[in-house]
Amino acid sequence: MWECGEAQSLQEAKSVHEHIIRSLSQLEVSTYNRIIEMYGKCGSMDDAFMVFNAMPTRNLMSWDTMMTWLAKNGLGEDAIDLFTQFKKTGMKPDGRMFIGVLSACSVLGDIDEGMLHFESMIKDYGIVPSMDHYVKVIDMLGSIGYLDEAFEFIEKMPLEPSVNIWETLMDLCRVHGHMELGDRCAELVEQLDPSRMNEQSKAGLLPVKPSDLAKQKEKKKLASQSLLEVRSQVHEYRAGDRSHPNTDKLYAELRHLREQMKEAGYIPETRFVLHDIDHESKEEALLAHSERLAIADGLFNSPVRSPIRIIKNLRVCGDCHTALKVISKIVGRELIIRDAKRFHHFKDGLCSCRDYW
Template sequence: MVRILCNRILKSSKSYFRLGMQSSSRCFNSRAQSHNLIITKMITALSPREHTQQNQSIRELSSHAHMANDYYNQSVTIETFDALCEGGYVKEAVQVLDILEDKGYVVDFSRLLGLAKLCGDTSSLEEARVVHDYITPSDVPRSYHTLIRMYFGCGSTDDALNVFDEMPEKNSETWCIVMKGLAKNGEGELAMDMFTRFKAEGNKLDKEIFKAVFFVCGSLGDINEGLLHFEAMYRDYGIVPSMEDYVSVTEMLAACGHLDEALQFVERMTVEPSVEVWETLMNLCWVHGDLELGDRLAELVKKLDASRMNKESNAGLVVAKEKVVKKRQTIRDMRKSPSISFTSGDTSHPESDKTFAALRSLKMQMLDMGFVPATQVCSQDTVEEEEKEEQLLFRSNKLAFAHKMLNSTARSSITVVQNLRTCIDGHNALKMISVITGRELIQRDVKRFHHIKNGVCSCRDYW
């Protein structure tokens, strides 16, 4: 087995979670309270389940929660760890990991990798570094891939590249993960440098590495280079493009906002475009506000495969895939600190009046700076222009940012997770809000991170 060192010999980050065996009653009680909190959260995570075995676990945990504050009398076991991971309680799962080690237990490798994935899904960087301390990669390169994805998911490209550089052997999948991870975190130029390095080290180019190249070129907005690589696939490397490759190039062109070029590319394809090609172009037309072309393509998609058009698609909304939606729905519970979810026009929150007022104030300043709401992204033609602007102003991502601005220290960065792709109106608005407030605004949508600072986004306005 190979041990990733990464200067972690002393496991310096572990002290953040280890409470220690101290004789003072104050420290002892603090630890016991922490364990009671873990038990309580386990009960919350498991209580909706109706299986007999799980209900029995709940009764046992309830009993433990009412015991005296003696750590050794509380049955913190591997089942505790599993339940916390299943419930998405990342911080508490890492605490239990520490407790189990104190008791002499060893958490198996697959469970550790599962927790690492949770850390990446929830952008829990501090917890991710602690989990990394426990992992001794053995299944090369799969376990390394999990760590690299974990760090990219947390927005730490440096940590991800450290793991990459220390890998004893790399394959094509490794390079693809790194290139896409860098591009999603606004490091497209560095991602292309990795491609140059891939070739310089004598690696064989395949379809997957070219898909990564198309993704990176799309993130950079460099469609010319992307098309040159597409031509080189067959001309220089003898790789015949598949329909999946055509989908990737279509997405590269349309994601950059070059919708006409994307349409021309599809119409000139040497094979009949599949419904996936047309659906990709349709979705990105709606993302970039070309509703007329998007609607025309929607009619074509309906004819080819009506099952692909659900209620949201018919309304001109781009919805995440089901597995992505499920992951986003649990993000609130999985993050290390409590978070709040918003829907467009949501007035259910206690501070909604303040949030709406803050957005109206920001809008006045944005208009003074020359901001023009992109009302073309609203699909309701019968609604007046003023009402469209109101709908855009109170969309879920703007509500979330405004709420966090009101409840955070001045000029601190703000991160919001969104389960849809960013629309052009929201993107332009956030750039101006970053200038007005002097904050870095970080938005994680279903495709990538958007790091917005001083009116400039890491995606370079191509997404």
């Protein structure tokens, strides 16, 4: 189940689920929980809900797992509704559950409710906030543009801010274009953990040193990778890769899509290409990002109108995020991408993250 979830293979996940049902006359609660997690990692919350609703009994982990994956898949309202149902059971929430609650409020952009839950966690349940809880509050504030307020919240924290705190705020500053505060956060991230500041992290913030580019070149083989399941086989795509047997066909499809996207108002954000090349070459570099190659292949090799599911080892860049929203509307498909930070469900020109990632 863990392997199916990590590979985001929904077909394999369903096969494993069916095998478990055939093999076991009675399932343990822990087995149900793992199946819910497996479907959550595949981005199929309808299947996860089906399993959750079929459970004869549930424990704290059952509710927590369901709520966590609803939030991770951008279904914040459903997660909060589930928490309301949970409180009626008489069980007491733990610190882990409140991370899911705060994540859901972040998805919804509901600061008021989020802060009420944060305060309730402390006053009503006696839970001492961990660094993970503070990260979620920063994400919640920053997601809707309250960046200065997030910084003030950090300054008042009773704990010494971790690199995760500063990295979260740094990423949100980039999304909202608050470069001055973003630079301050980037400097702190670099001081605490230089390995966090790769070429993509510095885009639009700290200047990239020649030595950094050299290091990135050395790591290029491991830099950007996307996985796509096609006919029960997992295919791998790397940025700029031309080793695929249908390379010419994939790039032709992406260029055709780009023209349609531009007609719909899309403007390539070439600032995410840090190499010293001309504008046209930068547009081509964006076109060759690993998730776009995977999507092009998925369009050719999956049933019409069916969702395309992709795993990416790095965060989706700002340009790809914009592009994928437009592509989802043009092709009439849901594009589900699990990147290094979260799930993105692109559908009808919108993303489940509401452009806060």
